[in-house]
Amino acid sequence: MAFAFGFPLVQVVRDSFYAGNFASPIWVGLDNYKGVLSDPAFRQSLFDNMKLLLTVPIMLGIGLAIALVLNDRIRGGRHYQSVVFLPYVLPATAIGIAFSFLLQENGVLNTSLRHAHLGGLAQDWLGNSHLAIVSVGGLVIWQQLGFAVVVFTAALLSLPPETAEAARIDGAGWWQLQLRVLVPQIRPIIELLAVIQVITVISWVFNYVYVLTAGGPGFSSSVMELYIWRSFSNGSDGTAASVAVMLLGMASVLIGLSLWVRKQKIVQ
């Protein structure tokens, strides 16, 4: 652990103050940071990560709805659950490539829309600079949804049945039962998963972006990870390192938050 984390974590902070390649580093102080912050491509990347944050409530909402329905002792519930969970285990790269074909200008989605005489809805999902990041978000939700479903189902299953029974005897309707009785009881899990998903969309979405849009068109769907990768591939190690340090800073705050939420959960 010391080697895989300790060494690079210290080194990346050091690198972020140097320019040039790693064979002949030049001390530049905070210039890397200044350069990055004034680079429109970086701002766009950061902004895109923020846009992806929107996928978190959507995913948690749909995931919760599915989990509540599954919790209703529905027939075949286990089978539904295993189908919904399947995307989560598949390689994001392979799936991302499939989505890139589905969403092409003349891909399946647009062709189907045209067949259904809804050609007006057909869009250039990956080539339009506003839609590209939306497509990435859609793919993230598609793949991560099953995780939320499984986590929520397990949480609902572990609740004592007495409270729900009592609410039913008191005449609570289905919706009341779900929203007033069940959901509040699993709130700690929802909060923890929310933090984990925020960490995911800020720092673990490279695969999706790389195969779906490669950050394009232009930089419109770039994310911080992709920015790091690109600077690094171009030989600007210092730039890459300074963004990595910023990303690490954000992640640390979130990791601290997740540890705190976890503790709250245990106290309860």
Add this chain to the structure above:
Amino acid sequence: MRTTARHGIVRVLSQHAFLIIICLAALYPLWFIVSTALRSNAAYQLDPTGFPSHPTFASLRNMLFHQPLPRWMWNSFLVTVSSVAVSTFIALLAAYAAVFGRFRGHSIFISTSVALMVVPPVTLLVPMFVFMVNSGMVNHLQSVIIFYTGLLVPFAIFFMAGFFRTIPNELIEAASSEGAGPFTIFRRIVLPLSGAASFTLIVVQAIWVWNELLIALVFLQSESSRTLMAGLTQFQGRFTTDEPLVLAGALLSILPVVVLYLSGQRFFVRGLTAGIGK
């Protein structure tokens, strides 16, 4: 319960309808991969939505016999097996020491592991790459095996420590009062009990390594050293006008994962959600 029977039926039907729609959405991209991989490119270009009414194995055969895919798959396999084996071994010993040895700072050790579990690998990328260049390991599988092992260990320790805590302490105490040393206890008592947990851990780690892209892309850039996922992105760039061929590659990369999932689903669910459970 004041809902009438008819209300009940409507509710159950709409619940099933909702779930079926979700499942179709979850499965459609997979169907798209399978069906397209079995179609000829000409048919696909004519209509991407079509059904493979004249299935052909040409793309799959091309992938297996005329493309570097088997080589990349073998690389992925080697990388997966080695890094998972090493990290599981380390985690078994470390978690055993932390839970039963109770050395000083063992709880800090575990919470450090929890925190490191979510450190974004991309932040470690640059220094690790520099290190690998200096030690001449770039384009050799060892480079990613070492890195992956390091990344896997925190989760593996966290997971195994969580499991070890469920082993009753009396069992260990009884054995040690009969004069068994720590290694004997580990081998004779703890290891045999951890079969299912270790298997779960191995499955989860294997999936993670098999699916990893960023590190493989950066560290293994020569044609012969690529992993399967990095290779797939090469196909995507190379065969821009032959979607069935690219998807045949994607299908072959997904297949091992799906087979593993179908054979040991509960291990997946338990292992992958372990980070969030109690």
